[in-house]
Amino acid sequence: MKSRTLKVNKGFAITTGAAVALLALTVSPDAAERNNLLLASAQQGDCDRLAGSPYDQQRNGDFAPVNIADIGNQAVQACRIAFDTTGNPRFAYQLGRALNSVDQPDQAMSAYSTAVKDGYAAAMVNYGMLMGRLGDDKAEFAYYQQAADNGNTLAAYNLGVAYRDGLGTQPDVDKALQWFEKAAADGDDTAAFNIGAIYDEGQLLEADDQTAIAWYDLAAQRGNTDAMINLGIMYETGEGITANAEKAAEMYRQAAEKGDMFGATKYMQFQELGVVPDPNQQGVEGVSSLVLKQGDVEAPAKIGSEI
16 A cells, blocks of 8 residues: 555655746745735725724725724724725724724824825714814814715714704804704714704703604604603603503613613513503504603713714
8 A cells, every 4th residue: 555655745746847836926026916915905805894884984885884892803903904005094994993992092093193184084073082082172073074064974963962062162053953954864863862852852942842753753763762761751641742651661662672771660660550461562553753851861962972
């Protein structure tokens, strides 16, 4: 019987000439360049896959967006290589997100700054937030304005907060509503909730329950948990709407399913009261209208969460 070693040695003897030729090919400049291009292309895809932002309208739509808290260490290297080989500001922005996620804010700010210089809107938002953390509210506001003018939804929401609260600018409820409405039109449920709160509370302008109802309804339909809770309270108490215990319980159930502990507690109370006889019963369909009871839930006051 021939040994396994003999077979291997024989194979090398036959292919020696071919092996030399192949070795020469792999170290040629053209082959090296091709290998570098393949590596760069793979890293670009990895950067988009690992660090694309849900707040970036210019992200690569071939991949699902990633929340900043879910970005891993692998994204740093992928995005660094992707940017170094292309100079694309999207990769600089995503590198900033990756660096921020691993607690390197100074390097993240540098990466964001690079993308900002190339006019990348999503980077302007994150850079503005970091400027705000450094105490420069006016610079923060200016970057939000620039990004919002370029169509970024998170920037539009943040501008609404800034005009409502006087962050880096004079308070202006009309402009706050304008930018909240822009963000809501782009699908932002929290912006819709904030509009409802402004009309409901009656502090920044005259209260308008019907307008508040419409915006709260929109926010709830989009999955906003605060709106669901407030719907439940309104149906429970009959504040601005006909009291309906079953619809109140349904709103609490929906909020509970999204992890809201207050909603879960209230739904259990309604079960104990017999309002919901079957825990597995499907809730009532549709919501005709809603209104927030002032003081029940504080309207979101913070700038958007992306950094």
